[in-house]
Amino acid sequence: MNTTTVILLGVIAFLLYRLAKNRPAGKSLLRVVLPEPELAKDNEFVVSDDHDSKYASVTTIELDVDMRRQPLANHFVLEGNLDTHCSKSLYEYRLNGTDIQYRMIEDEHEDAGYPKRNDVRDGVVQESEIREFYKDKHYSWLNVDEEVAAIGRQTEWQSLVPWGFNGFKYFLIAKKLPRPESRRYLRQELERLKVVLAAFNKEAEKYGVQLDEASHSGFRVLDGRTPPTDDQYRQLNASAVNFGTSDLELSHVRIMIDQLEKLLG
Numbered sequence: 166m167n168t169t170t171v172i173l174l175g176v177i178a179f180l181l182y183r184l185a186k187n188r189p190a191g192k193s194l195l196r197v198v199l200p201e202p203e204l205a206k207d208n209e210f211v212v213s214d215d216h217d218s219k220y221a222s223v224t225t226i227e228l229d230v231d232m233r234r235q236p237l238a239n240h241f242v243l244e245g246n247l248d249t250h251c252s253k254s255l256y257e258y259r260l261n262g263t264d265i266q267y268r269m270i271e272d273e274h275e276d277a278g279y280p281k282r283n284d285v286r287d288g289v290v291q292e293s294e295i296r297e298f299y300k301d302k303h304y305s306w307l308n309v310d311e312e313v314a315a316i317g318r319q320t321e322w323q324s325l326v327p328w329g330f331n332g333f334k335y336f337l338i339a340k341k342l343p344r345p346e347s348r349r350y351l352r353q354e355l356e357r358l359k360v361v362l363a364a365f366n367k368e369a370e371k372y373g374v375q376l377d378e379a380s381h382s383g384f385r386v387l388d389g390r391t392p393p394t395d396d397q398y399r400q401l402n403a404s405a406v407n408f409g410t411s412d413l414e415l416s417h418v419r420i421m422i423d424q425l426e427k428l429l430g
Contacts, residue, residue, distance in 0.1 A: 210336045212243070222247040226333055228340060231255060232271055240270070241337075243330070249277035254285075258325070260341055263350050265334055269319040290317045327354065328417035332424035339428045348429065355425040361410045362418050368408070372401050376415060383416050 208228040215222050224245040231237040232255050243254045255271035272285035282298050283291055292313050299309050325334045335354065339347050366375050373390030376383065384401075386392045393401065402412040414421075 212330045220248040251275045265325040266322045267325050268322045288320050328414050332421045364408045
């Protein structure tokens with residue numbers, strides 16, 4: 166260490182001493198001299214990103230912010246863009262070990278040619294606004310009563326399942342739990358899913374298929390095999406419980422494995 170460096174360090178130490186001596190009572194020196202943490206830079210989780218389809222879509226989650234991207238602990242914003250439609254939702258979450266509960270607080274939508282609407286405000290379903298929006302729209306797939314009920318369920322506390330938002334639970338746990346605890350849980354989940362995938366695919370071979378999330382049916386027919394009937398597909402999906410999983414989890418299993426491997430490095 167040269168003389169110049171020694172002198173510079175001495176000056177810095179003296180200035181810190183004066184600052185600590187003269188600060189008002191109750192003020193933390195650390196809050197004065199340390200920069201803001203940079204955790205927000207990697208608090209974004211990509212749920213899906215499909216720029217190659219006819220209607221490009223991107224869905225992301227940002228952790229611990231409000232609808233205006235201001236800091237808000239124990240909340241996250243889910244934002245989706247599909248063609249001309251944009252949606253943004255605010256959720257509150259709470260952790261109890263590796264169990265995560267969440268509920269919707271805000272939900273807003275914008276689309277070309279339509280006014281902005283809010284389906285949920287302050288955790289309350291805006292039923293009047295929803296019914297007003299859909300009153301002149303006659304979609305064969307839409308039942309407004311069911312839509313209102315479904316949105317209402319989102320405002321209630323519910324468990325965040327591992328496949329929800331394509332593995333967001335794993336991302337949240339990696340951020341919030343102590344590193345040894347989170348890595349142990351993630352590693353256990355990775356091994357569980359690998360074992361489940363291998364066992365289920367072995368069963369699927371009896372039906373002449375393998376899991377394939379890119380396929381419309383969720384399965385790829387093996388070379389030289391006859392596609393299963395609808396009843397056989399139902400039987401195969403129902404057998405998922407025999408392997409400690411569900412057809413819903415299996416439909417996301419490769420995405421979940423990818424997320425876990427990325428988080429574990």
